[in-house]
Amino acid sequence: MRCLVTGGNVKVLGKAVHSLSRIGDELYLELLHDGLSLRTVNSSRSAYACFLFAPLFFQQYQVAPPNQDPVRCKILMKSFLSVFRSLVTLERTVEKCCISLNGRSSRLVVQLHCKYGVRKIHNLSFQDCESLQAVFDPASCPHVLRAPARVLGEAVLPFPPALAEVTLGVGRGHRVILRSYQEEEADSDIRAMVTEMSIGKEDFQQLQAQEGVAITFCLKEFRGLLSFAESANLSLSMHFDTPGRPAIFTVEDTLLDGHFVLATLSEPDPQSQDLGSLQPCRPQPPLQAHSTPHLDDFTNDDIDSYMIAMETTVGSEGSRAPPLLSPGPQPSCSPGPNSEEDEAEPSTVPGTPPPKKFRSLFFGSILAPAHSPQGPSPVLAEDSEGEG
Amino acid sequence: MKFRAKIVDAACLNHFTRISNMMAKLAKTCTLRINPDKLNFILSDKVANGGVNMWCELEQENFFSEFQMEGVSAENNEIYVELTSENLSRALKTAQNARALKMKLTNKHFPCLTVSVELLSVSNSSRIVTHDIPIKVIPRKLWKDFQEPTVPDADVSIYLPVLKTMKSVVEKMKNISNHLIIEANLNGELNLKIETELVCVTTHFKDLGCPPLASESVSQDRNPEQMAEVCIDIKKLLQFLAGQQVNPTKALCNIVDKRIVHFDLLHEDVSLQYFIPALS
Numbered sequence: 001m002r003c004l005v006t007g008g009n010v011k012v013l014g015k016a017v018h019s020l021s022r023i024g025d026e027l028y029l030e031l032l033h034d035g036l037s038l039r040t041v042n043s044s045r046s047a048y049a050c051f052l053f054a055p056l057f058f059q060q061y062q063v064a065p066p067n068q069d070p071v072r073c074k075i076l077m078k079s080f081l082s083v084f085r086s087l088v089t090l091e092r093t094v095e096k097c098c099i100s101l102n103g104r105s106s107r108l109v110v111q112l113h114c115k116y117g118v119r120k121i122h123n124l125s126f127q128d129c130e131s132l133q134a135v136f137d138p139a140s141c142p143h144v145l146r147a148p149a150r151v152l153g154e155a156v157l158p159f160p161p162a163l164a165e166v167t168l169g170v171g172r173g174h175r176v177i178l179r180s181y182q183e184e185e186a187d188s189d190i191r192a193m194v195t196e197m198s199i200g201k202e203d204f205q206q207l208q209a210q211e212g213v214a215i216t217f218c219l220k221e222f223r224g225l226l227s228f229a230e231s232a233n234l235s236l237s238m239h240f241d242t243p244g245r246p247a248i249f250t251v252e253d254t255l256l257d258g259h260f261v262l263a264t265l266s267e268p269d270p271q272s273q274d275l276g277s278l279q280p281c282r283p284q285p286p287l288q289a290h291s292t293p294h295l296d297d298f299t300n301d302d303i304d305s306y307m308i309a310m311e312t313t314v315g316s317e318g319s320r321a322p323p324l325l326s327p328g329p330q331p332s333c334s335p336g337p338n339s340e341e342d343e344a345e346p347s348t349v350p351g352t353p354p355p356k357k358f359r360s361l362f363f364g365s366i367l368a369p370a371h372s373p374q375g376p377s378p379v380l381a382e383d384s385e386g387e388g
Numbered sequence: 389m390k391f392r393a394k395i396v397d398a399a400c401l402n403h404f405t406r407i408s409n410m411m412a413k414l415a416k417t418c419t420l421r422i423n424p425d426k427l428n429f430i431l432s433d434k435v436a437n438g439g440v441n442m443w444c445e446l447e448q449e450n451f452f453s454e455f456q457m458e459g460v461s462a463e464n465n466e467i468y469v470e471l472t473s474e475n476l477s478r479a480l481k482t483a484q485n486a487r488a489l490k491m492k493l494t495n496k497h498f499p500c501l502t503v504s505v506e507l508l509s510v511s512n513s514s515r516i517v518t519h520d521i522p523i524k525v526i527p528r529k530l531w532k533d534f535q536e537p538t539v540p541d542a543d544v545s546i547y548l549p550v551l552k553t554m555k556s557v558v559e560k561m562k563n564i565s566n567h568l569i570i571e572a573n574l575n576g577e578l579n580l581k582i583e584t585e586l587v588c589v590t591t592h593f594k595d596l597g598c599p600p601l602a603s604e605s606v607s608q609d610r611n612p613e614q615m616a617e618v619c620i621d622i623k624k625l626l627q628f629l630a631g632q633q634v635n636p637t638k639a640l641c642n643i644v645d646k647r648i649v650h651f652d653l654l655h656e657d658v659s660l661q662y663f664i665p666a667l668s
Contacts, residue, residue, distance in 0.1 A: 154509070158482040158517050191498055191522040193475040195482075200513040 001031050001071050004060035005097045009255075010112075013097065014084030015228050016051045016258065021081045022224035023049050023260075028132040029108070031063045031071040035256075036099075039132045040077065046263035047221045048134040057255040059096075071101060074129035075108060083110050083122045093118075136261045138248045141239035143209035145176060149229030149236045149251070151203045156223060158195050165265070166222070168238070169214030174201040181216045181265075205235060215240050216265040217247055225249050225260045240264065389467055389525075391422055392492040394454040401489055404451050405480040406634065407444070407658055412477035413631035414442055414662070419526065419534050420501075422457055422467040425449075429473075430534045440624050441537050441663040450657050460528060467493070468526035468534060471501060479503040479519035499523050537663060539650060542642035543616035546572045548651070549593045551639060554580070555629035557591045562622050564589065567667060570625070571617035572643055574598050574610060582622070599640060616645040618666045628662050636660075 005013055016038060020027060024040030024047075031037075035057070039050040055061040064071055084090060096113035107123040114120065138144075145168075155178055159166060165181040179196040201207050229236045229251045240247035244266030251258045395401045411418055411429050421428040431442035448455045459465035483489050483505040494502045500520040507515040526534070548554065557580060561568060565582035572578040578593040628651060638654040651662040 155515075158519075160478065193472075193479065193522065194497070194500075194520040195479075196518040196520075198516045198518070200515065202513045203509070203515075 001064065002060060002062045002098065002100045003031070003036055003058050005057070005099075006059045006095065008091075009057055010094050010097045011087060011091045012057075012232060012256070013053070014087050014090045015231050016053075016256075017081055017084045018087070019224035019228040019258075020049050020051070021077050023047050023221050025077050027075050027077045027080050028129060029073050029075060029126075030131065033063060033066065033070070036061070041132060041134070042221075047218065048132075048136075048261040049221070049225070049259065050132075050134075051256060051258045053256045054254070072129055072131060073101070073108060073126035075124050075126045079122075079124050080110075083112070083124075134261050136246055136248050136259075138237070138239040138250060138259075141241045141245075141248060143170075143213055143240050144206055144237060145170075145204055145209065146206035146235055146237040147176075147199075147204045149226055149232075149234055151199065152236055153226050153230045155197050155199055156219065156226065158197055159219060160195075163219055165216050166219045167214055167216040168240075170207070170209045170211050171198065172211055174207060174211060175199060176201065176204060176207070177214075206237070213240075215243050215247055217262045221260060221262055222249065225251065225258060228258065389460060389493065390456065390458040391467055392454070392456045393448070393452045393490070395451060395489045396453045396487075400451045401480075401483060401486060403656065403658075405477075405483065407446065407655070408473070408477040408480045409633065410631045410655075410660075411444065411473040413633075414627065415473055417470055418442070418473045419468055419470050420523075421534060422469075423459065424455075424457060424465060427451075428536075432533055432537075435665075438621055438624055439665045441661075443536055443661040444658065445660075446658045464528065466531075468531055469493075469499075469501065469523040470526055471521055471523045475519070475521040476501075476503070479505075479521060482507075482517050482519070493523075494520070496520055499525055537661065539642065539652075539661070540644045540648060542650065543610065543645045544572045544574055544598070544643045546574075546576065546578055546598050546641050546643075547596045548639040548641050549578070549596060551629055551632045551635055555626070555632075558622065558626050558629055561589060561591075562626055566622055567619050568622040568625060569617050569619045570641075570643065570649055571615040572596075572641065573615050574612040577615075578641070579615070616643040618643055618646060618649045618664075620649060620664045621667060624664045628664070 017027075020038060020040045023042050025043065026040060028039040029036070030039070032052075035052045035054040037050060037052045039048070041048045093114040094112050095115065096111075098109075098111040098113070100109050100111075101107075102109050102123070105123070106125070108126045110122040110124065112120040112122075155176075156166070159178075159180055163180050167177075167179045167181045169177050169179075171177045176199045177196060178199075180192070180194055182192055182194060226236065232251070232253065234251045234253055237250045237252075238247060239250070243264055245264065246261050247264050249260040249262065395404060407429075415429075415431040419428075419430040419432070421430055425448060427446050427448055429442070429444040431440065433440045457465075457467065459467055480489075480503070483503075485508050487506045487508050489506075490502075490504045492502050494500055496502070497520075499522070501523050502518060502520050504516060504518040507517060509515050558568065561580065561582045564587065565584050567582070569581040569583070570578070571581065576594065576596045576598055578596055579590050580593075581588070581590040632653070634655065636653040636655050638652075640652040642650040642652065644650070646666055648663055648665050651660075651664075653660040653662070
């Protein structure tokens with residue numbers, strides 16, 4: 001086998017490796033007839049990613065003859081990433097990149113042909129492996145959003161880098177909403193800031209979802225694919241179903257495609273519910289405006305909607321108790337600034353959300369190729385005999 | 389209790405963002421005091437934590453195109469809330485190229501200061517970012533802890549040198565000592581000193597100038613050569629200096645011998661007072 005990548009495509013390949021490295025520790029490399037596939041899965045199997053580079057992406061693409069098994073191997077992500085570590089150097093100095101398999105020494109050889117005749121050769125050890133194939137089908141997802149990566153990149157920019165999960169949903173007026181996801185901690189006094197980004201539907205190339213749908217997924221992996229898509233100036237499609245079902249993020253080009261499958265939170269949490277429907281259990285008179293805060297912000301200027309019923313009179317510490325969560329029978333809807341509210345707030349919090357749980361993605365048995373809807377890799381039964 | 393304000397002018401927005409960044413550097417949590425004319429960012433540290441006090445004041449009409457508030461009652465037309473200053477600065481960071489910014493008190497899932505930003509986008513579509521900053525409303529009985537600190541009668545008042553220079557000096561000194569002695573006289577001399585068993589380092593600033601004395605105080609007949617000195621925690625001083633990203637229009641240092649050092653800064657129309665007590 002031998003694949004030769006030249007020019008700007010080296011950087012594209014490197015960028016893809018970077019985004020894969022955000023997910024898994026091992027990289028599955030397969031030389032298929034319809035292209036080179038790079039795949040990975042995270043340790044908890046809640047995120048899977050694959051890129052397929054078509055033969056045309058390469059200057060030269062030689063694979064095993066059709067009657068043989070395709071070459072498959074598994075390498076450490078870290079070692080493969082180190083080859084493509086600095087994208088700037090890659091862009092500036094590397095002219096060609098050649099990936100081949102040395103059968104005698106059982107090494108995957110990555111050669112970087114740089115300027116001035118410098119040649120960097122990385123010999124990476126690998127393991128034989130089976131094909132890694134997640135079972136997913138974008139076509140089966142009822143909801144699809146598609147937008148230029150740049151739009152989505154700007155949309156996630158306000159969120160802090162440390163934020164783990166984000167809720168994506170469609171709100172009123174078909175505005176797409178991204179909101180930082182917070183685990184409910186009933187008794188915690190310290191709360192994090194909640195950030196919400198609301199984007200008009202005109203920024204989307206495709207928006208096929210009803211108002212009120214929402215899913216919560218990991219931001220880190222999503223950012224990985226986004227940065228790839230942004231650098232390649234591609235559009236990103238998001239296919240999703242109900243909460244708990246995996247969401248599929250795809251980028252496509254004539255020369256490559258990428259699929260990221262991310263688990264979504266299975267419990268519809270109060271926050272994501274909020275995008276669509278009002279919570280019935282609110283003691284506070286549920287102001288219309290509160291259910292979709294994004295809408296009122298610039299359209300509704302009625303200050304009374306924002307009347308805040310917090311107690312600041314002498315001797316009370318009303319702000320401590322979370323009045324919205326308590327089933328207290330006293331909705332303080334007439335917030336006379338001096339009204340003394342008694343502090344007999346029941347301490348039980350109803351419907352304390354069950355612990356957060358991502359459902360692991362289901363990986364198809366390699367014995368059931370019929371399940372593999374994602375055409376490029378016919379799932380083969382036997383272990384590959386690593387014959388370079 | 390109601391509060392709602394709006395900024396539309398880009399320069400005002402930038403200025404306000406700079407102030408919030410400065411707050412984030414100066415204090416982890418701060419108290420925001422809102423009254424019909426002014427906004428104050430207040431830090432009043434417990435003595436056990438070093439006893440640093442900060443009082444930042446800005447006129448609301450210099451920033452906001454709309455400003456509505458209703459305090460606890462007509463006589464006490466004020467609002468005091470505590471917030472994490474980092475949150476405010478992060479929220480304002482997204483408002484870099486905003487068309488408009490609104491702030492208001494809300495009670496969505498918890499009491500918060502909601503900052504919503506209408507962004508400009510290339511496609512001319514509307515994009516809105518909303519940040520709900522959790523706040524703690526401060527009950528009226530605790531308001532007395534957040535009153536404007538009285539400026540003590542200083543033994544020496546002196547203009548500060550360029551803060552960046554001062555910062556780089558103090559930064560180096562921090563590696564050697566935990567305490568710093570700041571001393572100055574009415575001759576326009578200011579010294580920053582550290583003393584350890586092994587080494588003594590002093591940086592001398594000269595010809596800084598002293599403001600004309602406002603009152604007929606004791607320092608009138610003070611020997612201009614005589615130094616007034618305060619030994620302070622070097623980290624507190626550095627924190628103050630690091631918070632100053634732009635050089636202020638006016639920077640004054642007041643020293644009460646062996647008791648407290650008071651920095652009085654003016655950033656355009658925003659005043660910042662910072663008090664570091666002497667180490668006991």
